Amino acid sequence: MIVPNRPESDLLQAMNERIDVGVLGATGAVGQRFVSLLDKHPWFRLTAVCASERSAGKPYAEACTWILRDPMPEAVRGMVVQPVEPGIECTIVFSGLPTDQARTAERAFAQAGYGVYSNAGAYRYADDVPLLIPEVNPDHIGLIPIQQRRRGWDGYIVTNANCTTTHLVSALHPLHERFGISRLFVCTMQAISGAGYPGIPSMDILDNIVPYIADEETKVEEKEPHKLLGRFDGERIIPPDFRISAHCNRVATRNGHLEAISVEFDIKPTAEEILETWREYHPLPQQLRLPSAPDKAIIYREAEDRPQPRLDRLAGSVPGMATVTGRLRPDPLFDFKFLTLGHNTIRGAAGGSLLNAELMHSWHPDADSLVAANGAVPCAIPPST
Numbered sequence: 001m002i003v004p005n006r007p008e009s010d011l012l013q014a015m016n017e018r019i020d021v022g023v024l025g026a027t028g029a030v031g032q033r034f035v036s037l038l039d040k041h042p043w044f045r046l047t048a049v050c051a052s053e054r055s056a057g058k059p060y061a062e063a064c065t066w067i068l069r070d071p072m073p074e075a076v077r078g079m080v081v082q083p084v085e086p087g088i089e090c091t092i093v094f095s096g097l098p099t100d101q102a103r104t105a106e107r108a109f110a111q112a113g114y115g116v117y118s119n120a121g122a123y124r125y126a127d128d129v130p131l132l133i134p135e136v137n138p139d140h141i142g143l144i145p146i147q148q149r150r151r152g153w154d155g156y157i158v159t160n161a162n163c164t165t166t167h168l169v170s171a172l173h174p175l176h177e178r179f180g181i182s183r184l185f186v187c188t189m190q191a192i193s194g195a196g197y198p199g200i201p202s203m204d205i206l207d208n209i210v211p212y213i214a215d216e217e218t219k220v221e222e223k224e225p226h227k228l229l230g231r232f233d234g235e236r237i238i239p240p241d242f243r244i245s246a247h248c249n250r251v252a253t254r255n256g257h258l259e260a261i262s263v264e265f266d267i268k269p270t271a272e273e274i275l276e277t278w279r280e281y282h283p284l285p286q287q288l289r290l291p292s293a294p295d296k297a298i299i300y301r302e303a304e305d306r307p308q309p310r311l312d313r314l315a316g317s318v319p320g321m322a323t324v325t326g327r328l329r330p331d332p333l334f335d336f337k338f339l340t341l342g343h344n345t346i347r348g349a350a351g352g353s354l355l356n357a358e359l360m361h362s363w364h365p366d367a368d369s370l371v372a373a374n375g376a377v378p379c380a381i382p383p384s385t
């Protein structure tokens with residue numbers, strides 16, 4: 001990988017005007033994260049908040065039951081919530097809509113020329129829609145011109161992965177690149193906030209673990225890691241051929257999904273080689289110094305009882321955006337086992353979409369050669385969209 005010699009000020013100078021953005025589903029768990037993360041964002045300015053008919057027409061502060069620890073940003077309190085329909089004043093929208101609503105609304109926005117950055121599952125598996133983690137598969141944005149041509153859209157949709165897959169694949173990506181995964185087992189312990197707000201009734205989750213999350217295991221076993229780790233040949237994504245077994249559980253933590261992973265490789269690494277691979281991992285968002293990219297994409301915790309959700313979910317230079325690993329040890333059935341932890345509503349949802357949008361808008365006079373040098377296809381979307 002080539003590390004660009006590009007001071008942060010150059011990038012910010014290239015972004016001399018902030019881009020107006022809207023949030024669809026702005027009152028929900030993910031929507032609130034967007035609102036919070038967009039407050040004082042150096043490239044994006046929040047100009048529209050949209051939600052259901054229940055909320056439309058009310059000031060945001062009245063429509064929204066704010067569930068984040070940081071206070072609701074002042075600038076959004078008086079913003080009137082608008083219906084989820086194109087026509088709002090912005091060029092890109094971040095979507096935290098439920099999947100059924102996202103199916104119609106995101107298409108309508110893309111058709112109307114908006115760039116749509118979605119957390120919902122509606123378009124994640126469409127073969128012309130990027131499922132993007134900027135550290136893992138930035139070249140998949142090459143699908144966007146294909147999507148626009150095929151569907152006749154002026155805008156486009158970019159999706160991010162499910163919160164569990166995001167941290168699983170983030171930890172595995174550099175290992176897969178170097179050693180090749182041949183088999184994978186994962187058992188997840190997923191936080192309550194992953195089910196939205198108000199989520200699971202407290203009487204069901206306190207003092208309990210619910211060993212079922214609808215559709216989650218299929219997403220992990222069959223759909224998302226294979227698309228994310230697939231090779232883009234200029235037309236389509238060609239998936240790798242390893243198999244995954246997943247057990248997904250809902251546990252009584254508020255934020256942060258912990259995952260126990262066992263993995264077998266094509267080329268057998270030592271533990272030190274795995275640690276070295278994580279240590280030296282410096283992918284494109286870190287090279288580009290995108291505002292939401294943490295200095296270290298993967299942080300390894302040395303202590304034998306870490307990572308833990310309460311202690312480690314906000315680790316790193318951009319809280320909630322890094323993937324934290326730990327307890328790497330030999331596995332008697334596979335080659336190695338370890339734990340991974342990541343924040344589900346920051347990197348696993350709103351922060352992930354924000355980083356996707358930053359990648360798409362990072363194009364700078366020298367960005368094409370930079371991206372091409374990294375094996376990625378330069379994006380056809382001009383910075384103004």
Ligand SMILES: NC(=O)c1ccc[n+]([C@@H]2O[C@H](COP(=O)([O-])OP(=O)(O)OC[C@H]3O[C@@H](n4cnc5c(N)ncnc54)[C@H](OP(=O)(O)O)[C@@H]3O)[C@@H](O)[C@H]2O)c1
Binds near residue numbers: 028052194
């Ligand atoms: N929570 C996570 O960790 C996580 C992680 C990754 C992805 N996701 C995905 O992100 C999306 C949002 O999840 P969430 O947890 O934020 O859900 P949520 O808390 O239930 O919020 C849903 C939002 O959508 C709006 N909405 C609901 N029905 C609507 C309709 N018919 N028309 C227009 N707007 C409507 C709601 O507005 P009102 O307040 O007005 O009802 C609210 O703003 C889902 O697709 C989910 O799968 C969630």
